[in-house]
Amino acid sequence: MARKRLLIVTHTFLPHVGGIERVVYEQGKRLMRLGFDVTVLTSRMNTASSYVVDGIKVRCYDSLNAAFGLGIPYPIPQINSFKPFLKCVNAADLVHVHGHPYLSSLYAAKLAKHVGKPVVLTQHNTFIEYESGLWDHIEWLNDATVGKQALKSADRIIAVSDATRRYVLSLGADAGKTSVLRNGVDIDRFKPSSAARASVRRKLGIPDDAVVVLTVRRLVYKNGIDTLIESARIAVEQNPNLVFLAVGTGPDRDAVQTKIQQLGISDRFRLAGFVSDADLPAYYNAADLFVLPSKSGEGLPLVALEAMSTGLPVVATNVGGIREVMTEGYGKLVPADAPEDMAKAILTLAQTELSAKKTALRSLSKRTFSWEQNVKSLMEIYEELI
Numbered sequence: 554m555a556r557k558r559l560l561i562v563t564h565t566f567l568p569h570v571g572g573i574e575r576v577v578y579e580q581g582k583r584l585m586r587l588g589f590d591v592t593v594l595t596s597r598m599n600t601a602s603s604y605v606v607d608g609i610k611v612r613c614y615d616s617l618n619a620a621f622g623l624g625i626p627y628p629i630p631q632i633n634s635f636k637p638f639l640k641c642v643n644a645a646d647l648v649h650v651h652g653h654p655y656l657s658s659l660y661a662a663k664l665a666k667h668v669g670k671p672v673v674l675t676q677h678n679t680f681i682e683y684e685s686g687l688w689d690h691i692e693w694l695n696d697a698t699v700g701k702q703a704l705k706s707a708d709r710i711i712a713v714s715d716a717t718r719r720y721v722l723s724l725g726a727d728a729g730k731t732s733v734l735r736n737g738v739d740i741d742r743f744k745p746s747s748a749a750r751a752s753v754r755r756k757l758g759i760p761d762d763a764v765v766v767l768t769v770r771r772l773v774y775k776n777g778i779d780t781l782i783e784s785a786r787i788a789v790e791q792n793p794n795l796v797f798l799a800v801g802t803g804p805d806r807d808a809v810q811t812k813i814q815q816l817g818i819s820d821r822f823r824l825a826g827f828v829s830d831a832d833l834p835a836y837y838n839a840a841d842l843f844v845l846p847s848k849s850g851e852g853l854p855l856v857a858l859e860a861m862s863t864g865l866p867v868v869a870t871n872v873g874g875i876r877e878v879m880t881e882g883y884g885k886l887v888p889a890d891a892p893e894d895m896a897k898a899i900l901t902l903a904q905t906e907l908s909a910k911k912t913a914l915r916s917l918s919k920r921t922f923s924w925e926q927n928v929k930s931l932m933e934i935y936e937e938l939i
Contacts, residue, residue, distance in 0.1 A: 556590040557939060560645035562661040564628050564652060566595040567606050570830075571626065571771075572855050573651050573677055576736060581609045583928040594641045596628035596657065612641055614657075622804060625688065630656055638664055647939050649673040650707075653700040653721065654692070662706035671938035674707035675734075679720045679873045681850035701725050709934055714874025717852040734931060735878070736853045737924035743862040745911060746838045753839035757823060763796045764903045767840035767865070769833070769856040772803030777846030777870060782812050782822065783892035784846075788899050789821045795903060797822040800836050837863040842902050845869040848889050853878065862918040864911030868898045878922075883914050 561581060566574050581591045585608055593606075597613035604611050614634035620627050630638070638660050642648055648665040650658035653676050662672045680696075683689055701724050704710060710731040712718035718733050751761070759765060766785070770776045778799065785797045799809075799822070806824070813822045828836055837843075843860035844867070845851075851873030858878065860867055867884040869875045876886055885898040 556588055557935075558590045558592070558644060558646045559584060559935075560592050560594060560641050560648045560661070562594045562641075562648065562650040562657055564596060564655040564657050565598055565626055566593050566611060568600070569598050569626075570827075575855055576675075576677070577651060578606065578609070579737065579739065579924045580928055580931060582607055583924055584932070585609065587928070587932065592641060592645070594637065594657070594661065596630070612637055614638060625683075627655070628657065630660060634660075642670060643668060645670060647671050647673065647935060649675070650703065651675050652677060653703045653724070654695050655703075656699060659699050659703040659706070662703050666706050671708045672706055673709045673711065673934060673938070674703060675711040675713070676717050676721050676852070677713050678850045678852045679716050682848060696724055708938055711931075711934065712852070714853040714877050716874040716877070732934075734927060734934075735874075735922070736855055736858060737927035738855065738858040738862045738918060738922045740862050740919050740923050742834050743837060743859045744834070745864045745915060746835070749835035749838040753835050757798070757825070757839070759796050759798075759823075759839070762794065764792070764794055764842075765840040766795060766797045766842055766844055766899055766903075767800070767837065767860070768798075768844045768846065769800045769836075769859075770803075770846075771801050772799070772806045772809050776803075777848045777889065778805065778809055779812065780848070780870075780890055780892050780895060781844055781846040782809065782816065782818075784844075784895035784899065785822050786816045786818055787892060787896035788903075789818060791896075792900055792903055793821075795821065795899070798825060798836070798840065799823070800825045800828045800833070802827050833859075834863065837865060840865055841907055842866045842868065842899070844895070844899065845875060846889075846895065847872050847875075849873070851875055858918070858922050861914050862922065864915045866902050866905075866907065866910050866914065868895060868902065870895075880914075880917060883910055883917075 563577050585591050592610045594612050596616040602613050614637045615631045616628035618628050642664045650661050665672045704726045710726050711734045789795050843865040853874045870889040871886040887894040887898050
């Protein structure tokens with residue numbers, strides 16, 4: 554039987570790092586194993602016009618990326634991008650676009666409908682609140698135009714959480730076409746390892762007996778790094794054995810470093826910077842608990858699932874879909890922008906015997922979250938359309 558040709562359209566892709574990129578990669582390589590011919594169409598980000606990532610063919614279109622420096626990854630396809638869009642859509646049996654607000658999703662969905670190809674759209678986040686109210690208004694306008702039209706063009710809409718489903722329904726998505734398919738985690742990569750724990754702690758100069766509080770965040774306002782820094786100041790005053798570790802970089806890195814120094818907690822709040830995907834599981838293992846301090850916009854964050862798969866209890870702000878995967882007794886939800894509440898939750902978990910929780914969280918992740926389960930459900934959606 555001929556291999557089904559799948560075109561996945563995303564605003565950015567590897568080597569650019571982000572949640573959508575990771576989902577597309579994890580699903581794409583498993584779909585190839587199951588017999589799909591997978592091509593990713595994405596914006597060109599200091600790469601060749603075509604390349605391959607672990608067998609996944611990548612084709613690029615030229616775009617304007619003016620807002621990237623502000624922490625807003627929104628590529629605008631240039632006029633000459635019409636040709637690669639049309640060529641890739643014509644060559645596909647099914648088109649799967651990621652993210653309703655992106656022009657790339659709208660272009661691909663409209664072209665697919667024009668030539669009679671089925672369209673699946675996955676929405677990852679809820680509404681993102683920015684530090685500037687101007688960007689909030691721009692986002693609402695984009696939702697009301699580009700976003701609504703992309704959703705209307707889709708034959709099936711996948712939301713990664715119930716919160717995300719409510720968001721797309723509020724924009725006019727057809728409830729009968731919309732379903733929830735939660736993200737997965739690579740349970741074979743993200744697993745407890747005492748050797749990795751010791752290795753990373755030695756590398757970073759963190760004592761063996763320290764309680765390490767990890768976050769994996771792009772350093773931008775919406776990700777709540779300012780809240781985490783303030784909660785760290787409060788927490789270390791009461792428990793000097795705490796060490797906070799932030800993995801990731803971003804446009805607000807210098808401001809973050811300055812704030813840490815101003816609060817006098819440089820020895821208790823480490824910025825690890827960029828960590829490769831290959832090394833990331835070891836950093837989870839160096840930690841004792843995980844914090845997700847987001848202000849808004851979370852659909853179902855991969856980093857929380859990765860932490861849980863590694864056995865880490867999670868302190869998370871109660872935004873988006875994270876509450877849907879939190880298990881009572883193995884983590885704590887706190888309000889957004891509430892450093893005192895976050896510090897209290899961290900202190901409480903730091904004083905808890907965590908080894909038993911590690912085993913239980915690992916078992917829960919193996920039962921509930923895996924990319925294999927996710928892709929099996931995704932294929933069922935595809936099979937309804939092709």
